Amino acid sequence: AQTVTQSQPEMSVQEAETVTLSCTYDTSESNYYLFWYKQPPSRQMILVIRQEAYKQQNATENRFSVNFQKAAKSFSLKISDSQLGDTAMYFCAFMPQGGSEKLVFGKGTKLTVNP
Amino acid sequence: NAGVTQTPKFQVLKTGQSMTLQCAQDMNHEYMSWYRQDPGMGLRLIHYSVGAGITDQGEVPNGYNVSRSTTEDFPLRLLSAAPSQTSVYFCATRRGPLGNTIYFGEGSWLTVV
Numbered sequence: 001a002q003t004v005t006q007s008q009p010e011m012s013v014q015e016a017e018t019v020t021l022s023c024t025y026d027t028s029e030s031n032y033y034l035f036w037y038k039q040p041p042s043r044q045m046i047l048v049i050r051q052e053a054y055k056q057q058n059a060t061e062n063r064f065s066v067n068f069q070k071a072a073k074s075f076s077l078k079i080s081d082s083q084l085g086d087t088a089m090y091f092c093a094f095m096p097q098g099g100s101e102k103l104v105f106g107k108g109t110k111l112t113v114n115p
Numbered sequence: 116n117a118g119v120t121q122t123p124k125f126q127v128l129k130t131g132q133s134m135t136l137q138c139a140q141d142m143n144h145e146y147m148s149w150y151r152q153d154p155g156m157g158l159r160l161i162h163y164s165v166g167a168g169i170t171d172q173g174e175v176p177n178g179y180n181v182s183r184s185t186t187e188d189f190p191l192r193l194l195s196a197a198p199s200q201t202s203v204y205f206c207a208t209r210r211g212p213l214g215n216t217i218y219f220g221e222g223s224w225l226t227v228v
Contacts, residue, residue: 004157033215043203045158045219052215091157095217102173103148103207103217105157 002027004094006106013082014114020067021077021109023092031097034068034075039089039108048090051075053097082113118142121206121220128196128227136191136223138206144218146209147189151175151202152222158205164189165212196227 003026013019025034036048051059051068058066063083067076079086092106122137140147148163150173160173164183178200180192193200206220 035217043152043222043224045205045207045222047216050215093157097213097215103150103158103160105159107155107157 002029002094002096002102002104004092004104004106006092006109008109009107010110010112012112012114013079015082015084017082018078018080019082019111021079021090021092021111023075023077023106025073025075025092025094025104027073027094027096029096033095033097034066035093035095035103036064036066036075036077037091037093037105038086039091040087045091049077079111084113084115087111087113119206119208119218119220121204121223123223124221125224126226128193128225130196130198130227132196134193134196136193136204136206136225138189138191138220139187140189140206140208140218141187142208142210142218143186144208144214145186145211146214147183148173148207148209149179149181149189149191150205150207151200152205153202161191161204193225198227201225201227 005024032053034051038046038048049061063080065078089108091108095103120139149161150158152158162181164170204223
């Protein structure tokens with residue numbers, strides 16, 4: 001069974017600074033997707049960034065980028081130039097490619113951006 | 116451009132009552148699923164469907180039923196509500212087995228007293 005571990009329950013960062021959220025996962029699958037989702041107080045699940053395991057290049061989306069280390073099964077999220085609107089819960093998630101629906105989430109990291 | 120629509124958004128139930136959470140999508144996605152989110156937890160898969168007429172259990176299926184008679188709709192039924200089912204419920208869709216983006220509804224807040 002796949003597991004996703006987020007070892008930082010809470011983090012804080014000053015506005016305009018950079019912060020990195022950690023995620024490790026365990027799987028025997030060779031093809032899969034990894035995701036970071038943002039959940040603000042409204043509870044809406046917002047996709048931040050996606051990484052296909054077969055791609056060696058790290059995904060980037062504006063201020064958000066990942067450090068994907070397949071051999072180490074590590075998938076960290078870097079947020080640059082942090083903004084107050086980045087304050088939210090962040091969830092790392094894993095999904096095998098193809099087949100049935102089995103999205104597995106970590107327990108989340110609560111990020112607070114301070115002014 | 117509705118996407119994934121969940122109703123109701125908020126519901127309070129008494130222990131033992133039954134109810135149905137509705138989920139509708141207008142994207143013609145094959146895959147639909149239901150998750151629950153408890154305090155301090157990520158989302159956990161309850162049931163999922165890979166197409167009309169096909170459903171399967173996820174990680175936490177006990178106390179819930181689903182059916183998929185159409186592509187668009189995937190209702191989640193609580194048979195006899197228990198306080199342990201107090202949670203936020205999310206419906207999600209994916210285009211199909213090669214779809215790499217999951218679309219979530221806005222969530223349904225359920226309290227069982």
